[in-house]
Every structure is written in structure tokens, then in C-alpha cells.
Amino acid sequence: MIDLLSDTVTLPTQEMRQAMFKAEVGDSGYGEDPTVNRLEALAAEMFGKEAAAFVSSGCQGNLTALLAHCPRGYEVILGDRSDLYDFEAGSVSVVGGLVLHPVSTESDGRLSLDNLRAAVRDKTDYQCAPPGVIVLENPHCQNGGRVLPRPYIKEVRAFADEHGLPLHIDGARIFNAAIASKRTPAEIAEDADSIMFSLSKGLAAPFGSMVCGARPFIDRVKRYRKLLGGGLRQAGIMASAGIVALQTMVDRLAEDHRRAQLLGERIRAIPGIRLEPSVIETNMVFFRLERDGLSTSDFLTALSRRGVRMGTLREGVVRAVLHYLISDEDIEVIANAVRSVLQAQAR
Numbered sequence: 001m002i003d004l005l006s007d008t009v010t011l012p013t014q015e016m017r018q019a020m021f022k023a024e025v026g027d028s029g030y031g032e033d034p035t036v037n038r039l040e041a042l043a044a045e046m047f048g049k050e051a052a053a054f055v056s057s058g059c060q061g062n063l064t065a066l067l068a069h070c071p072r073g074y075e076v077i078l079g080d081r082s083d084l085y086d087f088e089a090g091s092v093s094v095v096g097g098l099v100l101h102p103v104s105t106e107s108d109g110r111l112s113l114d115n116l117r118a119a120v121r122d123k124t125d126y127q128c129a130p131p132g133v134i135v136l137e138n139p140h141c142q143n144g145g146r147v148l149p150r151p152y153i154k155e156v157r158a159f160a161d162e163h164g165l166p167l168h169i170d171g172a173r174i175f176n177a178a179i180a181s182k183r184t185p186a187e188i189a190e191d192a193d194s195i196m197f198s199l200s201k202g203l204a205a206p207f208g209s210m211v212c213g214a215r216p217f218i219d220r221v222k223r224y225r226k227l228l229g230g231g232l233r234q235a236g237i238m239a240s241a242g243i244v245a246l247q248t249m250v251d252r253l254a255e256d257h258r259r260a261q262l263l264g265e266r267i268r269a270i271p272g273i274r275l276e277p278s279v280i281e282t283n284m285v286f287f288r289l290e291r292d293g294l295s296t297s298d299f300l301t302a303l304s305r306r307g308v309r310m311g312t313l314r315e316g317v318v319r320a321v322l323h324y325l326i327s328d329e330d331i332e333v334i335a336n337a338v339r340s341v342l343q344a345q346a347r
Contacts, residue, residue: 001304002330006201012206019241063092080105134165205238266334273287284320294345
């Protein structure tokens with residue numbers, strides 16, 4: 001099976017497995033695991049922040065960050081098509097007591113300043129939950145892996161400062177954004193108070209995410225990490241793979257982007273397929289099925305029978321995510337499988 005369901009299906013590399021086997025460990029709950037400490041220091045340095053916290057998942061990372069930014073009862077202003085809004089089980093509200101305030105997401109993943117301005121309520125109005133934090137997603141998953149422009153993030157930073165609000169970036173695939181925009185991770189994150197990124201997506205580590213920010217903020221994140229059951233012990237076994245991921249898997253993401261472009265070119269020419277969006281910036285290819293009588297689930301089932309697995313985030317649109325286990329040769333197999341399904345349905 002050629003698996004394009006997500007870049008979370010990646011397997012740890014041999015170098016990661018060796019590092020995990022040999023990892024120097026200690027009790028991370030007491031801050032005594034040297035490998036966890038190295039990983040946190042490395043992540044903080046890469047993103048130009050004072051400190052970082054190793055957490056079990058992106059969901060836990062976003063949740064601890066938002067809890068560390070604002071008290072219960074405050075609003076989290078975010079996009080209505082963001083991963084945090086749609087796919088994190090409502091954890092921010094259920095566990096954190098924070099109010100999700102979604103605003104319309106533009107086609108390129110931006111939240112317009114006009115919509116943000118309309119979402120920020122008067123803090124003196126006791127009828128309304130006060131604004132607590134603004135969240136951007138970069139790159140934006142549901143809108144095709146689009147990368148937020150640096151000038152736009154600076155505009156949102158200025159807007160947040162105007163209203164005394166912190167800015168958090170859900171950067172699960174932030175290294176893809178850095179590669180696509182030819183900027184360093186620190187440049188990508190410089191205008192954010194905090195950033196969360198995943199180690200277990202395109203970077204192929206088997207576990208974990210990171211939260212980066214100012215040291216007092218990270219101290220609060222670590223307190224909430226413990227509260228949520230994330231106080232780990234000999235976690236260096238897992239952190240060692242994260243170190244290898246940051247040292248060896250970042251630059252090669254450009255290959256995933258190149259192959260995504262190549263796959264987009266191959267399937268764009270197939271009758272009954274329309275790329276959506278037509279712009280491919282990172283490692284994701286989204287396309288819409290334009291054949292009457294062919295549902296998304298039927299297409300995915302037929303594709304799987306031909307040895308290719310994809311997924312969907314909404315009816316009518318299919319998502320293919322490239323990663324290091326996909327080769328140039330696989331691209332031709334994938335395109336032929338897609339063409340075969342469409343041709344069979346047309347008969």
C-alpha cells in the first residue's frame with residue numbers, strides 16, 4: 001500500500017531507532033532526563049525562543065499553550081476551518097473552560113483583520129466573554145497546506161499588541177512553512193508569543209510535539225502538561241527520536257514539496273479531477289471529484305483496492321499527503337491508480 005492518508009503514517013528512521021535504543025534517560029518529571037532537556041533546548045534555539053516543552057501530542061501542546069495564555073472563561077479567537085477548532089475534540093472548552101470564537105477563514109488560510117477586529121469584544125462589557133488569545137495556523141491544513149505570508153503575520157502581531165492579546169501559532173507542520181517560504185524557523189516564529197509544532201508528522205518521529213515561548217510561559221505550560229497527565233518519566237527514549245528528527249529530517253521536506261507538485265501535475269490532467277486549491281505550496285495535494293455518481297468514500301475504497309490510500313477532510317475533496325516514504329516512482333503509480341478509478345467509473 002502506498003499510504004498518502006497523512007504524514008503521520010511515517011515510520012521512525014533507522015537512525016531514530018538506534019538513538020532510542022541508546023538514549024540517556026532520567027526522571028523527566030523532575031527535569032532530570034538529559035535527552036528531554038537537550039531536545040527542549042534545541043527546539044527553543046531553532047525557534048528563537050527562551051524555552052520549550054516536550055509534550056505528548058499537538059492537541060496537548062495547543063491546549064497547554066492556550067491554558068498558559070489566558071484564564072478560564074476567556075475567548076480563543078481562531079479560524080472556523082482550523083485544526084484546533086475542528087479536530088481537537090473540543091479540548092480547549094471541555095478541559096480548559098475557554099470559549100472558542102471562530103472567525104471566517106480566507107481561502108489561503110488567513111483570518112482577515114476586519115474579521116479579527118469584529119471578533120474582539122469590549123473587555124468592559126460584562127455580558128461577553130473577554131478576548132484571551134489569537135490563534136493562527138501555519139501552514140493551514142484544511143486550505144491545502146497554504147503558508148501564511150510573513151507580512152500578514154506581522155500585521156496580526158500589531159493587531160494583537162493593539163488589543164493586549166498574545167498570539168499563538170498552531171504550527172504542526174511549521175517546518176514545511178519554513179522550507180516553502182525559504183525562511184528559518186526562528187523567522188517564521190518571531191512575531192508569535194508561542195508556537196506548537198509536531199515531531200511525528202513529516203519529521204517522522206514516533207511521538208511528541210513541542211511548545212516554544214518565553215520561559216515563564218513555558219513554566220506554566222509544564223504545569224498544565226502535568227495536570228493533563230503528561231508528566232513523563234524516562235521520556236528520553238522518545239525525545240531522542242525527536243532530536244534526530246530536528247537534525248536530519250527538516251531540510252529533506254523540500255523533496256516532499258517537489259513530489260507534491262509532481263503529483264499535482266500528473267492528476268491535474270485526469271478528466272474528472274480539479275485541484276482545490278490549484279496552488280500547491282507544501283506537501284499536500286487536495287483535489288475535487290467532478291464525476292456524478294462517484295462519492296468520496298467510493299473513490300477512496302476503489303483507490304485502496306488499487307494499492308493507494310488517501311483521505312478526506314470534507315465530502316467531495318480528497319487529500320494526499322506526501323512524506324519521506326513516498327518515492328518518485330510511487331508518483332506514477334499513484335496517478336495511474338487515480339486515473340484507473342475515474343476511467344472505471346466512466347464506463
